[in-house]
Amino acid sequence: MSELGLCSRREADEWIPRGWVLVDGKPVTELGTRIRPDATIEIHQAARSEQGERVTVLLHKPVGYVSGQAEEGYQPAAALFTAENQWENDPTRKRFAPWQHKGLAPAGRLDIDSTGLLVLTQDGRIARHLIGEDSNVEKEYLVRVVWEDAPDGPVERNVSAVFPPERLDKLRHGLSLDGEPLKPAKVSWQNEEQLRFVLREGKKRQIRRMCEQVGLKVVGLKRVRMGRIVLGDLPVGQWRFLGPFEKF
Numbered sequence: 700m701s702e703l704g705l706c707s708r709r710e711a712d713e714w715i716p717r718g719w720v721l722v723d724g725k726p727v728t729e730l731g732t733r734i735r736p737d738a739t740i741e742i743h744q745a746a747r748s749e750q751g752e753r754v755t756v757l758l759h760k761p762v763g764y765v766s767g768q769a770e771e772g773y774q775p776a777a778a779l780f781t782a783e784n785q786w787e788n789d790p791t792r793k794r795f796a797p798w799q800h801k802g803l804a805p806a807g808r809l810d811i812d813s814t815g816l817l818v819l820t821q822d823g824r825i826a827r828h829l830i831g832e833d834s835n836v837e838k839e840y841l842v843r844v845v846w847e848d849a850p851d852g853p854v855e856r857n858v859s860a861v862f863p864p865e866r867l868d869k870l871r872h873g874l875s876l877d878g879e880p881l882k883p884a885k886v887s888w889q890n891e892e893q894l895r896f897v898l899r900e901g902k903k904r905q906i907r908r909m910c911e912q913v914g915l916k917v918v919g920l921k922r923v924r925m926g927r928i929v930l931g932d933l934p935v936g937q938w939r940f941l942g943p944f945e946k947f
Contacts (some may be wrong), residue, residue: 710823719743753821754799755941756780759933760817766808776817777803779936788932789939806830807838807925810904815840815922816930819938828947829925830901836926836947840896841889842906843919858915859888866913870894874912876902881909893919 711720718726721741722734734740760766764776780803782795799821806818806826820826829836846854846862854861872883885897896906907917923930926947933939 708823714742754793754803755818755820755822755825756799756803756938757928757930757933757941758817758819758938759930759935760809760814761935762812762814765811766805766817773811776805776809777819780819780938784937786933786937786939791940791942793940807901808903809922810907810920813920813922814935815920816925816928816933817922818925818928818941820941825947835899837924838898838901838922839924840898840906841919841921841923842894842896842910842917843892844894844910844915845892845918846914847916848914853916855892857891859891862915869913870896870909874909876905876908881905884909 712730714720715730715732716728718728719742720727721743722732722738724739724741726743727734758776758779760776760779763773764779765773766776769775777800780795780800785795802821803819804821804826806820806829809815809817818825818829828834844858846858849861867886870884870886872881874881881902882898882900884899885895887895889895898905902908906920910917921930928941928945928947
């Protein structure tokens with residue numbers, strides 16, 4: 700069911716005992732039931748209604764907040780999901796409700812020193828699409844850098860003019876992390892001190908570690924897009940709902 704995009708594995712485990720999963724038109728209520736490869740799998744309208752009520756939130760995470768669980772005295776980004784922080788220009792008609800916190804989890808990480816677009820969702824299908832093992836969704840970042848091992852000492856300004864092109868090529872393809880080669884990335888100069896990265900994977904602190912391997916130090920990192928959803932004018936520390944017609 701997860702592979703078919705009908706629901707997440709957790710949702711399937713909840714719905715099967717409730718008779719909300721139909722195989723060839725008949726409800727299946729026992730977990731682990733084996734079915735034919737050519738069987739038709741559907742979900743009950745009650746399950747579709749429950750899915751429709753689940754919310755996805757687009758948050759502009761500030762520096763100093765962690766993406767997931769609170770750690771070392773730092774608050775999780777989900778703590779900013781309050782009525783007071785909803786963007787006044789939210790294009791949807793939805794309003795904040797306390798129940799929307801239940802099961803809300805980040806779909807992808809941004810480390811504590813990074814800012815930008817963070818997706819929080821109750822919908823397992825969206826989470827799998829964004830961060831599942833087979834996800835191929837682009838994530839775009841703007842990254843301010845300093846060239847630390849330049850021949851004449853660290854370069855903080857006009858890095859693009861002096862940074863070796865072959866090292867830029869390395870960022871695009873040829874680096875490994877944790878013993879595994881990285882997928883090809885789109886990397887280009889956005890301005891004199893800022894790179895634009897477009898990745899299709901998300902290893903822990905990936906961009907910072909990639910830059911370290913070519914002598915660059917990241918001094919600012921902002922995610923501005925996930926798939927077709929852009930950060931846009933959403934202010935730092937505020938959030939809005941994902942609209943019903945918006946797709947990643």
